[in-house]
Amino acid sequence: MARTVVARTLTQLIAEREGTRGLLIAFEGPDGSGKTTQRKLLKTWLESEGHDVVSTRWASSPLVRPLLKVRKKIRTLSTREYSLLHAVDFRHRIETSILPALWAGKTVLADRYLFTALARDAARGLDLDWLLHAYTPLLWPDLVIYFSMTPEDSQRRIASTRSPHFYEAGQDVTGMADPVASYGHFIDRVVTEYENLAVIFKFVTIDAGDAVYRQHTRVRELVESVEKRPWPEFSKDAVEEWLRQPKAQRG
Secondary structure, eight states, rough: HHHHHHHHHHHHHHHHTTTHHHEEEEOOOOOOOOHHHHHHHHHHHHHHHHHEEEEEEETTTTTHHHHHHHHHHOOOOOHHHHHHHHHHHHHHHHIIIIHHHHHTOEEEEEOOOOOOOOHHHHTTOOOHHHHHHHHHHHOOOEEEEEEOOOOOHHHHHHHHOOOOOOTTTHHHHHOOOOOHHHHHHHHHHHHHHHHHHHHHHTOOEETTSOOOHHHHHHHHHHHHHOOOOOOOOOTTHHHHHHTSOOOOGGG
């Protein structure tokens, strides 16, 4: 009986917050697609319009990032360990940064989100259903902006500025010694997965080869017209789990 009352109260809280909670906007795409540039431009514009904006980057949790950094450096991560550590990092940021900001009415801009893991880890051979369960309960973004580019263009942009890191290049699964060549093979798989996800989850696609100012104009138009993806329908379990935690642990 008590659990039923608590569940009903949480459901009511979530429904009541729907009108004032913030927007969650995810920027996705291959390395070199310009999503970080567009996220920064959008943040600047939104703040100039009086919005309170929080940015979050992939694999940036202060709890998990140090461990990830060390394990990547010594190249000891198996495919599943790589995926699960990123899932823990993601969950920690959801609970301590993303949800507290959204609950307070702030706009959250995610420079890579859940779909980065789905694309990269599926490209490593992991099952999509297994991956979704690893990230459950899911907090769905209100808008996913996907910056589309060919694998060849991604490889060219990355190679022109730096040599990709071991896991970024997918050397853990390709077995290739040359990081640039390995990246070319791996990013081809990643882009294929991204294109599939774009259809399944209805991303809004922007051509990464378009001029920066035209991309920014399009991003602004999308944000101005976006409708919230209702929490009670799409993200109820994730928000309820967060609300059940003591306030001191919610970030």
